[in-house]
Amino acid sequence: MSNVKHGTRDMQLNDADGSVRIYLRGRPIVLYIPTPAIDTYDLHKVNTPPQSKLKLDWVYGYRGRDCRSNLHLLPTGEIVYFVAAVVVLYNMEEHSQRHYLGHTDDVKCIAIHPNKLVVATGQVAGTDRREGMPHIRIWNAVSLTTLTVIGSGEFDGSICCLSFSKADGGNYLCAIDETSDHNISIWDWQKGERGTKVTETKCSVDTVVCADWHPLERNQIVSCGKGHVSFWSLDNGGMLYKRMGVFESREKPRYVTCVAFNQNGDVLTGDSNGNIIVWARGTNTIARLVKNLHEGSIFSICVLKNGNIVTGGGKDGRILYFDSSLEPTGEGAQIEDHFGGIRTLSEGRGSQLLIGTTRNCILVGDIEMGFCPAMLGHTEEVWGLAAHPTLPQFATAGHDRLLQMWDSLSHSVVWSKDIGEQAQSVCFSPDGNVMVVGCVSGKWLVIDSESREFYTHHSDGSEPLQVASFSPDGALLAIGSRDNHIYIYQVNEDAKKYSRVGRCMGHSSFITHLDWSTDSQYLRSNSGDYELLYWNPGVCRQIPQSSSLRDVDWSTHSCVISYETIGIWPEGADGTDVNNCARSGDRKLIATGDDFGKVKLFSYPASQPKSISHSYGGHSSHVTNVTFLQDDTRLVSTGGGDTSVLQWVVN
Template sequence: MDIHPSRELVASGQKAGRDRKSQAHVRIWSTESLQTLYVFGMGELDMGVTAVAFSQLNGGSYILAVDSGRESILSVWQWQWGHLLGKVATLQEGLSGAAFHPLDDNLIITHGRGHLAFWHRRKDGFFERTDIVKQPSRSHVTSVQFEPDGDVITADSDGFITIYSVDSDGAYFVRTEFEAHTKGIGCLIMLGEGTLLSGGEKDRKIAAWDSLQNYKKIADTKLPESAGGVRTIYPQRPGRNDGNIYVGTTRNNILEGSLQRRFTQVVFGHGRQLWGLAAHPEDELFATAGHDKHIALWRKSKLIWTIQTGYECVSLAFHPFGTALAAGSTEGHLLVINCENGAVMLTLRVCGSPINCVAYNQVGDMIAMGSQNGSIYLFRVSRDGFSYKKVNKIRGSQPLTHLDWSMDGNFVQTVTIDFDLLFWDAKSLSPERSPIAMKDVKWLSSNCTVGYLVAGMWSNRYYSNSNTIITTCSRSASQDMLISGDADGYIRLFRYPCMSPRAEFHEAKVYSGMVACGRFLYGDHTIVTVGGTDASLMVWDLIEE
């Protein structure tokens, strides 16, 4: 991703999807409206986009893109017209970035693992290559910046900053090199007054260096461990020398502050896979839980609280009274959290397998947990939702993915990893062998992705992919809408019940991988979805047409 010199446009690269229509491309969009203005690279970029960058000298008329195919092809475009000005195969594994030289729009620098090279684009569109780092080299060049006179500044995975100057013959040589951080440097940025900022991914330090004093250290600071290492730095007000910066971290957080004052969190994000999602029963709140061992409570896009637990959690459920939040972990633990302040009230070892789904019955005196080992664990719950006692275990054989209680609390329905719908008698702890006997049972929720009343989500005649696999669904509280997510990254809104393969829907393709979970918030005006492996969280407003 790169920002245009005008700061009104952003370019971002999109990798190819699973179907042939979803090709890798570059999208240029407005920072104000977020609307896409230009799209290019369809059919030219292979697999994905490793790097994009605007030119500087001509005001951003050119843009470069490096694809993530086997040949790592570098291409230069006049993006307003979609014209390809030239391309070359860098044949470079581990290429991680590229940039235009600020004083020459026909000079491009690429960098990566054991790689730092200059590419001069001739008028005929061909490129001439000059390697600055000679092969073989173990160092990984992680970031590139420039001095005002055009000298090149690089950072590497060993924690060194190197400055390259040009001699009278036009050859680059190392002018200065020094150790700036312990191990890898995540980013560099040159500020207008000649101060270079560097951020360490491992040591979590941000350091300031005076380029006018041969890179004498001015100051440094260290981020807290919970924030993660430094991945990127950007000034809050470019062109002003107030020292205030934004910092993006390796744990998916954005902080603001300066080297003279402490940093505060402005954006929280889950840093690893995000699977757990639950909607509050009496308020427009929702909770998320991920493999980063964080559980967070949100009010739409506002973070209420976040806690770090000792477990990777993949399933969540609110107690019907809204006082407690239950979380199931990959190690088979049940965590019970006070929704008021995020305090962990209870941790129970339920089994030795991941708890993939969890749900309370309507009155809140029982909780059911579906496990990867195929069993359902039933616990009795106190009125306040904070005390739990094991009642029974219903043995199964296939891993469970989704679970619903009946309205009367007598039955549980589950979906297995092979998309088998199973019914269980919660009183006798036995499977219900006759599905026909269950046809009149009313269900408290509709989170199971298989069933007669949601059959229209599957093999719908209007789908572009006839082999669509539904990974999540949820019914609105008013029982007239159904949200679904699939393995191709689509979310869809249906009317409920949804039984016909001709059922109409609204859809959006928003994830490059599967949709892990989707839920209606209280009031049915908002939908929340999480993306599983890509850790993305999205909030949607429902608008009447």
């Protein structure tokens, strides 16, 4: 026996039976080396990284559900917004995207410099304390180069609001963090290598939702949030002074939800009662109250270049137009319910408006032509992902009950359907005509991939169905559940009808991954306690002598625990670090998604304990799934909590 220390594990090679033993969380896992490789297997050999690399090609999604003022038109003709750890610059006319990838965790806020060339973005306090410290990155929107990184190590909480000063040409940057005091800090961002903090003070114990510099008054800032609006002055000595907005005898709103400035320099605030309050320039008193414009909150007020004013409702989904003195012009629009409420409004080209919604959609249009989606996204965790077997398309399914089909070449949604159930997994039949969606409730649905027609549904247990997979010959369907069982069905009538064969019982934890053999005779599975088991699915029996299956050819490779994936486990990994893996069709590459927001690309097989990969950021939470598309030219990854879907080109 020769052995090598590998992080926290002792990995052993057993020459007698041609097996290796690895340890995950101290649990020994025996893996059998395929016969052709037994004589040459060397624990100390290094698996070199692949020649192929990934380049981020397209980002599907937008973070509107809990962020504001995060949609802006740049002079380049691009609209800039963010989702996960990516800032997207999207040119609608050319239907092209560029990406700023400097952040290590969720981007939470954005500000555009008055020169429209410089952008500041702030990120959350990440799970990984080394990489994920909250900070602000200031970068050039044309070259995408980072100009400066400020506040690293100085913020205790996520950064939720950013604004560049306007009346002085943008010398200062104001930031508010999400600590209990919601500190407000002012930065001379061009001074020194990392900017210089001018001052910092407590903003409010209540939630703060926005802060903005006055466009005409130097050194004036207005912030607002739960039950308050604050008027700040920065004096020449760098001290900040606050005056609270006085509501007098009027009913104080629960939330002051947004701030804007009209052309005279008066301050306009929208609130949770659907009112706009006008605060006369330079004062903290109410000059005028315009009541009940919207049902529920006004989340956004946009003052257009011509002085007219547009408001957006978060609950009623209405857009209302006013002249510069807040008299209604009689124009308005209603956003369809399924897009969500209006979270942010911004002036686009010509008469166009850009709208970000609470259901993570971006709409573009005007009163005449109506509003069309420029970007649709998921609104909750995304776990289900499957590549169409013959077309350059893929499907995603999430806890938001949405099943969506995407086209990877046109970068667009082919269709989107509310299936009425929280979805956990999805797969295609071998011919691509039928999809099976496994749900959180233990129910699974069969849907036509073109017409979206429901064919049938079944239920197995009451736990989430983590994985579903058709056998390569299309005769059987295997469904792995969180209840530790794999359910096997016979597939009839063009995959429209199913009859249960039985269930494979033997795992002592929930099923995480499944692979079929190329000849459809065998099944292998991983579980939450790091087991690798083999099955005869036709009779739902476990095959205990796994050494007899060392030379089986597997049709897919999604099992993260196997001989070919020894090297995807980082040193000292616990068994939950790597969430998923996928092999390319040409069997040269294997991609993984992990708990640190990284997509990694290895040479296949990654059977050496030391296997070197290329690593890519962009997701901010666990990468819940990865898959190569049908011709291996693209890879798709899903980020659970960050709701994003990233498409990568394989070069």
